[in-house]
Amino acid sequence: MSAARDILTVCFVLAGVLFFVAGTVGLLRFPDSLTRLHALTKADNLGLGFVALGLAIHASGIILALRLVAVWLLGLAASATVSQLLARAISVRAAPE
């Protein structure tokens, strides 16, 4: 049981790291600001979600696991807000009235 949990944790954390790397590659390589925003905000929060999920499986109690999930939800809310705001800033600067 413990070994199965460890394997699940390793898989999820590795997936999370992979998504973080994908997001950073997108941030560095994509051609314009909106595509970079798209790559960053989606891939990174998926990465954070996988890391939090892997650690929640690994966690000692249900309360700690729920707090990890809560951290992910807060990260999602913050990132969604920021991506909307930044997209507006990009469009305002691209076409100032």
Next chain:
Amino acid sequence: MSSFLLLAAILVLADVAAGLVRLLWGPAEDRMMSAQLLGTGGIATVLLLGAAEGSPAAVDLPPTLALLAAFASAAFVEAVTATADTMPEDDTGT
């Protein structure tokens, strides 16, 4: 297990450091994206380090990082949209 989590934390941290290259390249919005990546990656790093060292109190720190990154971006956007038509060039509003 804890050494694997430590390695994962180092990988995420290195990834965030690579993302900071965008901070050098600009433009201004992308610099804020880089700061956002620092927030998200910092959360993941702190969570992984806390799990690696078995200290559950590490879960209390990440919300601060998330809020700081969000507020920084909100302040930036406020500044940009408030002064959009008086801005001469690229590097203002940071």
